[in-house]
Amino acid sequence: MEFHYPNGRKYTLDARKKLTTPAQKKISYSKRGMALEDDINETNQYYLVNGMAVIHKKPTPIQIVEVDYKKRSTAVIKEAYFRQASTTDYNGICEGKYIDFEAKETQSTTSFPLMNFHEHQISHMQNIVQHKGIAFVILRFAKTDEVFLLECEVLFNFWERMNNGGRKSITKKEIHDFGHKINIGYHPRLDYLKILKEIYSF
Template sequence: MNVNYPNGKRYIPTDAAITKTTNRSKNESYSNRGMTLEEDLNITNEYYREKKIAVVHKKPTPVQIVQVDYPMRSAAVIKEAYFKQASTTDYNGVYKGKYIDFEAKETQNSSSFPLKNFHEHQIRHMEEVLHQGGICFVILRFSKQEQVYFLEAKNLLRFWERMKTGGRKSITKAEIEQHGCYIPLGFQARIDYIKVLNTLYQLS
């Protein structure tokens, strides 16, 4: 099956993408390096659900099917499809009766986080979640240093507005350190963002 991006380019699975589709052994150490941010968060969310701490899921990437073959009357084979641009954020769920919603992004840049990694519709979605009283944030990963930060959406929106009014097009790492919270990599809860929520919103 051919799967393409919205610009028409062919989607070619990376080693990381292939790895994600295989079943991991329960005995495999979660301390292994080289995992993507998505993999780490999926492991974290699975741990939260198993321990009945929180229920958080990754939203599926929407796909538009453009060509289907019917080799048999009872079977259909998708021959060509396109990834559609997601209209909201990556993850949502509930924790202690609170709706939580967040986006996860990573960068190879060592000194700043480019705001081009976010899309206008994601920013608007975050504003809507905040307006309804939900908890909204972003998880940012500096891949080269293996460093992960929690940044509240309200702070991201300030930096976004700064860019829209002619300011810099990225958030410096110093700004993220000042306004965000560093999340050290753990064992089972690889990226334990619930600890940050407990501190910031007094949910513990």
């Protein structure tokens, strides 16, 4: 017996696969996208509650065009646009040290595209280093769920290589060699402070 979809297409295992895969993929991607931010937020919350550090994600910068003040209690924003961030997403303090970082992930399995970062984010991290702060990036390979911490000085080198006409990404081997793997735990989920304390001995 043959089965058909409402659109007339014959039901086969292959057809089902074609039908469900893109949707599943989309859900999976977006979950992964949120996962890194969620994991970092949960980790920061853990640090805060346990008095280990005070690190927060900055709100997304938004350009507000129209606000409806009709209701006295709640102003409703009716038109607004996303703006590009001029700094990194996360900053705060740990034992007197200023901490500053950006977190990004890629679907690539072989390298991390540098287009994930903006020129002014690089400048911002350079300024932080000049003021003796600690700046770095957290990189996740979504498909394998591997997370690395890369000191900003290392990122600057690869950024310069790109500006000098070199490759527009960091290979996974380079990240393995020059970065620090963050093991995914239960609580906190991404203990990046542990790595920072080892690197900077504080």
